[in-house]
Amino acid sequence: MNHKKNLRRREFLQCSTAAVIAGMGGAFTSRAAADDSIEEAVSKVGVLPRRKLGYSGREVSILIGYGGLTPSLADAAVRCGINYWHMSNRWTGTGVPDVILKNREAHYLQVIVDRVGGNHETGRIDEESHYAFVKEALAQTKLRYFDDMQFHFGYHNAAEVKNNRSFIRAFERLKKEGLVKHLCLSQHGYAGNARVPGGESAAEILTAVVEDGLYEHAQIMYSYGEDPAINRFLEFARKKNFGTIAMKTARGIGRMKQDAEFMSRLPEGTAPHNALARWLTTASNIDLAVIRVQNLAEFAETYSGAGKALRAADARAIDLMMARANRTACRLCTECQPHCPQHVPIAEILRFERYAADDGDLRRARALYAGLDCRADACVACGSCMDHCPQKLFIPERLAAAHVLLSRA
Numbered sequence: 001m002n003h004k005k006n007l008r009r010r011e012f013l014q015c016s017t018a019a020v021i022a023g024m025g026g027a028f029t030s031r032a033a034a035d036d037s038i039e040e041a042v043s044k045v046g047v048l049p050r051r052k053l054g055y056s057g058r059e060v061s062i063l064i065g066y067g068g069l070t071p072s073l074a075d076a077a078v079r080c081g082i083n084y085w086h087m088s089n090r091w092t093g094t095g096v097p098d099v100i101l102k103n104r105e106a107h108y109l110q111v112i113v114d115r116v117g118g119n120h121e122t123g124r125i126d127e128e129s130h131y132a133f134v135k136e137a138l139a140q141t142k143l144r145y146f147d148d149m150q151f152h153f154g155y156h157n158a159a160e161v162k163n164n165r166s167f168i169r170a171f172e173r174l175k176k177e178g179l180v181k182h183l184c185l186s187q188h189g190y191a192g193n194a195r196v197p198g199g200e201s202a203a204e205i206l207t208a209v210v211e212d213g214l215y216e217h218a219q220i221m222y223s224y225g226e227d228p229a230i231n232r233f234l235e236f237a238r239k240k241n242f243g244t245i246a247m248k249t250a251r252g253i254g255r256m257k258q259d260a261e262f263m264s265r266l267p268e269g270t271a272p273h274n275a276l277a278r279w280l281t282t283a284s285n286i287d288l289a290v291i292r293v294q295n296l297a298e299f300a301e302t303y304s305g306a307g308k309a310l311r312a313a314d315a316r317a318i319d320l321m322m323a324r325a326n327r328t329a330c331r332l333c334t335e336c337q338p339h340c341p342q343h344v345p346i347a348e349i350l351r352f353e354r355y356a357a358d359d360g361d362l363r364r365a366r367a368l369y370a371g372l373d374c375r376a377d378a379c380v381a382c383g384s385c386m387d388h389c390p391q392k393l394f395i396p397e398r399l400a401a402a403h404v405l406l407s408r409a
Contacts, residue, residue: 038076041300047081049307051287054216054243056182058108060084062281063306064245064290067091073299075099080303084108086150086219086245086290092140110148111137111180113167119371120153120188121195125160130170138179149180150219154187157200158208168214185209186219186247192338193345194374201334203229210242217243221332222286223251224279224322225391229333234285246280246289248351252329253321254358262324267313273298275317277305283315292359326391328398329354336385336395342378346385346395349376353402362405369406376403 050059061082067090069077074097085100088109100107113130115123134149149171155161174180187206190199202220209215218237222230223246237244253272256262266272273291280289293299310318325331330350337346349369356365369375376399385395 037296038072038079041076041296042079044300045076045080045303045306048303049281050081050083052243053084053245053287054182054184055241056216058182060108060288062288063277063303064288066290066292068292071097072296073293076296076299077303084110084288086110087112088143088146089137089141092137096141096143104143108147109143110150110184111146112150112152112186113170114152121190121193125164125166127166127170127173130167131173134170134174134179145179145181147180148182148184148216149174151185154185154202154218155205155209156190156196157198158205159198161205161208161212182216183214184217184219184243185215188221189332189334189347191334192336192340193334194343195345201229203233206233207236210237210240215242217245217287219245219247219290221248222246222280222284222289223249223325223331224276224318225251225326225331227331227333227390231285238285244285244287246284246286248332248354249280249289249291250276250358251331251354252325252358254354254360255328256321256324262320265320266317270313270317271301272317272321273302274305275310275314275321277302278308278310278314279318281306282308283310294360326393329358330393330395330398331391333390335390336388339384339388340379341382341384342374342380344374344376344378344399345372346399348372349402349406350398352406353398356405366406366408369402375407376400377407 048061048063050061052058053060061084063082064084064086065074065077065082066085067087078099083106085107088096089111091097111134113133114120116126116129117123134146138144138146151167168183171180171183187202187209189202190196191201193199206218206220209218220230234244250273253276256272273293277289277291280286280291291302293302330347332347332351334347340346349372352365352368355368356362379396379399381396383396386392389395
């Protein structure tokens with residue numbers, strides 16, 4: 001159960017931006033070459049189809065963008081028809097990409113709003129703070145308004161949905177001033193979380209959100225692998241015309257792509273990100289999806305699958321990817337957490353592991369892990385969690401490996 005030696009040898013992909021130096025050749029990529037790369041990626045992807053998102057009926061690209069894309073990726077995404085941008089308030093530091101700003105009305109821009117006075121587990125919902133945060137984000141980005149105001153990480157349980165209206169009141173004040181238009185959330189699961197008394201699963205909370213009738217759509221953690229509770233919610237959401245966006249979608253793919261033996265077993269003509277995009281956009285009950293990509297090559301591989309039919313070879317690739325991920329990558333359902341006698345935040349830790357091992361974002365993963373008050377080394381390997389894991393993941397083993405990975409200086 002100890003993978004420390006293997007993990008120490010593992011190398012993680014890091015995203016780097018190509019340098020563009022005018023007048024210098026050879027060592028640096030020229031602007032013309034960069035433009036050619038964007039054109040090549042856009043040509044491979046084409047224009048993405050659109051779907052209606054929620055009861056407002058807005059036509060949105062089936063894959064959405066996000067505030068962390070580099071300028072070249074944002075340029076390519078816009079050329080491929082992406083018109084909805086998650087976490088667009090992240091542009092407060094870098095500025096809104098010109099390709100979006102010059103045609104603002106063609107895009108839906110979303111502001112994410114967190115709890116205050118703590119993190120998503122310990123923080124509170126506060127009307128005045130949320131109201132002020134959105135106004136400050138608008139001032140810093142120099143945008144006139146945000147289309148969507150998202151409650152980041154969501155509610156702790158169904159009772160909070162019903163009884164705490166502070167976020168709703170902040171939204172209504174901002175909407176009255178013409179600063180936001182639509183209400184949405186991203187929802188994590190809190191069942192069994194020792195820092196969240198009365199925490200419930202994402203499916204339970206989202207069902208209460210839909211029944212409450214105030215939110216238009218939600219982002220949920222969703223990828224390949226059977227998840228009956230979430231699948232039931234997705235069917236319910238569709239009946240109620242409530243929009244759904246998949247996030248945390250590339251479960252284990254970063255690790256798969258570094259494994260030459262695994263990659264050699266994929267059917268000819270398939271690629272993990274491409275198969276994932278096909279499956280999400282044509283063979284699931286999800287309306288839209290956000291898939292993190294790190295460079296133009298990955299953009300082309302991934303986005304070129306969106307809206308394309310799932311071929312037999314792609315279905316086989318998904319089966320292989322799912323079997324591999326079920327052994328190595330938590331799907332973050334939280335069903336195991338209520339049964340941990342040590343109150344280890346299993347889903348949080350294995351979410352951070354995914355940032356490092358699959359997204360190549362080791363620095364962020366380690367910073368988040370350092371902030372936990374209970375870390376993976378609190379696990380006593382009793383195995384109680386494993387009896388409740390739908391994917392039969394060897395959780396104590398994964399926690400031990402995650403601790404080695406995320407604790408190194």
